Amino acid sequence: MTVGLAGYAFVVVVGHTFPTPPYAAEVGALTSVYFLINIIGPGVFFAVEQETSRAVTAARSEGGSIREVAARTGRIAAAVTVVVAALLLLLWPPVLSRVLAGQAGLLLAVVVAAAGAAVMYWVRGLLSGQKRLRPYALTLYLEGAARLLPGVVLLAFAVRQPTWYALAFALGALVAGLALAPALRLDPGSSARSHVARAGRSVAMLVAAGLLMQAMANLGPVVVTFRMPDALAASVFALMFVAARVPLFLFSPVQALLVPALARAVAARRPDLLKRHLLRALAVLAALGAVGVLIAAMLGPWAVQVLFNAAERPPALHVALLAAATICMMAALTFQAALVALDAQRTVIVSWVVGSVAFLSVLLVSSDPIGGALAAQLLGPAVVTIWAALGTVRAVGRIRSAPTP
Numbered sequence: 001m002t003v004g005l006a007g008y009a010f011v012v013v014v015g016h017t018f019p020t021p022p023y024a025a026e027v028g029a030l031t032s033v034y035f036l037i038n039i040i041g042p043g044v045f046f047a048v049e050q051e052t053s054r055a056v057t058a059a060r061s062e063g064g065s066i067r068e069v070a071a072r073t074g075r076i077a078a079a080v081t082v083v084v085a086a087l088l089l090l091l092w093p094p095v096l097s098r099v100l101a102g103q104a105g106l107l108l109a110v111v112v113a114a115a116g117a118a119v120m121y122w123v124r125g126l127l128s129g130q131k132r133l134r135p136y137a138l139t140l141y142l143e144g145a146a147r148l149l150p151g152v153v154l155l156a157f158a159v160r161q162p163t164w165y166a167l168a169f170a171l172g173a174l175v176a177g178l179a180l181a182p183a184l185r186l187d188p189g190s191s192a193r194s195h196v197a198r199a200g201r202s203v204a205m206l207v208a209a210g211l212l213m214q215a216m217a218n219l220g221p222v223v224v225t226f227r228m229p230d231a232l233a234a235s236v237f238a239l240m241f242v243a244a245r246v247p248l249f250l251f252s253p254v255q256a257l258l259v260p261a262l263a264r265a266v267a268a269r270r271p272d273l274l275k276r277h278l279l280r281a282l283a284v285l286a287a288l289g290a291v292g293v294l295i296a297a298m299l300g301p302w303a304v305q306v307l308f309n310a311a312e313r314p315p316a317l318h319v320a321l322l323a324a325a326t327i328c329m330m331a332a333l334t335f336q337a338a339l340v341a342l343d344a345q346r347t348v349i350v351s352w353v354v355g356s357v358a359f360l361s362v363l364l365v366s367s368d369p370i371g372g373a374l375a376a377q378l379l380g381p382a383v384v385t386i387w388a389a390l391g392t393v394r395a396v397g398r399i400r401s402a403p404t405p
Contacts, residue, residue, distance in 0.1 A: 033110060336351070
């Protein structure tokens, strides 16, 4: 919750520091930084956390070496960081320079955020796999505080240089990861090569799936900013999009804890226990989702205009549709957690590929950028959820039919 609140505080600070319409271009660029950091951080490096957590859980159950798992996944995280930085630099001339209003300092902030995410998600994967929930929670508090406090200081001193706000927000993950790294417990144990050997392949598939997921969750406002000639309308849509994403940030810690629980059920060959955990998570999600959509429709437009200092109030229907899309995204992530625990990463990536095709076909082709973005946000996650649910049923069936060792 702290990380999510820090993200929203960043957008609130941006909205009040750079009022629209005179600063509409700056608001669009900084909200694009916010979305890009969300695409790259959780999208790429949450895969490192999930696979590290799964491998550590499996190694611990067999008395294997956590140190081997940590070394392997750490090298993978570093390599992925280099690839991400190179891709960002390549995309600067044709796309990102326009999205980020030609400010190279904003690009630097996104690169810094990627490096910080690599450290932080690697640390979190080790902690969650060892069931060390207190230090795991501490990384969330530290990340949120490190993102929130510098932005408030900049606001207090009336700084109006977008790069400083972007860098302040970007450094949060790096601070959290480095602060908890010395507290890691990397017991040597015996060899864990079977879990280490497939970590690279699993991370690669989960990174691809994570990128598609975060692109689906955050790309809409970036595309609208790129396609809309009206910078003011694009900035209002981006702020509305942020407001509708509150539940997704609250769900991330739940997903992190769900993977180890489901992995233990799989290791114990208890499909009944896995099913119980999964159905309970989906039931809670459905109940909270219904309430969330109603609240979004009633209070969302007011929050966008008053809290985020938007130039105009967005339609209630638009906010409600985006909230419903967010709940559907959370359902897809719940099934993804089950598939990761079942070691069915191939199904995860296929689900997101199929959903992304549906998402992009509507987002990029529609003649109305905002209408197309709304439709795409609903269609893409729905397709992913259905495909992943069917894959989960098949994977659980293989546990039932496999002979007991």
